[in-house]
Amino acid sequence: MEKKRTITRRDFLRGTVYTAFTASFGSPLGKEAGAEEKVKVVLIRDENVIDQQGNIYQKIVRQMLDRAICELLGEEKPIQAWRRLIKLNDIVGIKSNFWFYLPTPLELEAAIQQRILDVGVPKKNIGIDDREVLNNPVFRSSTALINVRPLRTHFWSGIGGCIKNYIMFVSTPWLYHPDACSSLASIWNKPLVKGKTRLNILSLIRTQFWGRGPHYFDRRFVSDYRGLLIGKDPVALDAIGARLLQLQRIAYFGEDRPTDTTPKHIFVADEKYKLGVSDLRRIEVVKLGWTEGSLI
């Protein structure tokens, strides 16, 4: 049995930390990874999704979502794509994120809900929630979940992404915080959640790439990236998301300023819980729309 290795600052200094548990994290995107199948994710950006007053433009969000999901599933029309994800008789929970400083944009929640309604799911069978999912009857009886949240850095887990967004499906979230939240992916095996997630969406309309302090939020370190990242694999989305935040920090600070917590849970989700793919070399990012400053 392999002995568990303790990672210290000195591993970072000598550059060996990646071989310890983050082998793929620093790998450039697009580098060949052999014959293994790649996971597809779609990045779509639109310069006009945020207007000059800082408001998010509802119509453009809807267009971005439609175009991205068509690309992801190889369908021509959004409704065809959504029908492959959601059935008429599904009870659908849209697991959002209400964090005060940087919540999931209401415009994005509305766009998702509208497409599920378009499939023919009655409104009473659709719920949008975050912190009360355990008490929400739609979520308690759900047959399908859509996972949507903004991408940001996070003190305890390195990043707040798709994997972490399900932490409210447990009644004792704080028990998942030790060891950089490495066991977060285990939540995805809980009966209330397991096998139900049809789509994951990371809102990159605004991203928080760096932050200090108790609330881990600082407007100076929020970027209007104006994008959405969507896919079926939450680990792949988070791996790309973590890489994007890293590149945004480099662009902003002129150096690779490490976060205080390595987003170890993404790799553990892959290696231990087999929830998805974290190796950037095995993720195909299809890019649509505005490309200026895309970084990835």
Place this chain on the structure above:
Amino acid sequence: MKNEVIISIFMVFGLLAVGGTPALSAEKDAEKMEMKRLLPLKVGSHESDRKDQFYDRKTTFRYMDGAAELYRSYGFKLLLVRRYLKTGHPPIIVELFDMGSPEDSFGVFSFETEGEDLGAGQGSDYGGGLLRFWKGKFFANIYAEQETPSTKQDVLEIGRAIANSIKHEGQKPKLIHYLPKEDFVERSVRYFHHHQGLNYQYFVSHENILRLGERTHAVFALYSLSETKIKTFLLLIQYPTQKLAKEAFQSFVKIYMPESTSSRVIQTENGRWTSAQFYQEYIIVVFDAPSKEKAEKLMEATKKKFEGRQ
């Protein structure tokens, strides 16, 4: 028989009053009232919306998600959230935390002092539209929902009013007094209990190799050494017993500086120097000194401070 019943009833009520739920509830209600009194209903043109919310150690997660862990890593007891409204201006949010002790109030405050001290409470920090201050056992965050040109003035006005209504000041953690003053960057000092607190300031290891926890007290400070201006860090940890300090020291040396000799000074991969020693129930670690001599000098200066107290 009747007397026995009466006595039993009194005993039950007596027990509840001492340690049962109603007493605890009453205590909590009293704490809530105390905190409400600290927040004026009106400050200048800003008025409370009179929809105060309280959160304790268990429920605060619902309010602030994982950020609550920071407060829970200290002795946080109760949070009061109040919104102040003013026509034509974005609401201002006040979060007042009862941290249980001045030491832990200072500890939470010390987590981030990169902004400007605006002179509220016993220490304040303003940046990005957020004012933070500590006074006595209370710590406060004050910020506007949207930043406007008047945000700084508004949050400061409210912050100062609250700070003035907190009558009792408190002492910083005693451990701070053992930090040598030469080259010391005063606003850099951090106080915490858990290893996540250390890693937030200076990543040492993803595992708790210094065996920090609820019962340990740690301070971490920056030294900008005179000639070089190279950032050097000093970590002091106090353990409940000398035995625990020794065990933690052995764990740290074994994992972090396995090549060290009895001098416990090593050169790390960035060309800087790390030195570690334990003294009674304390551990002292110097990180990133520019030379072996500088590391040893800071270590000696710290030990002298400890010895000076005896």
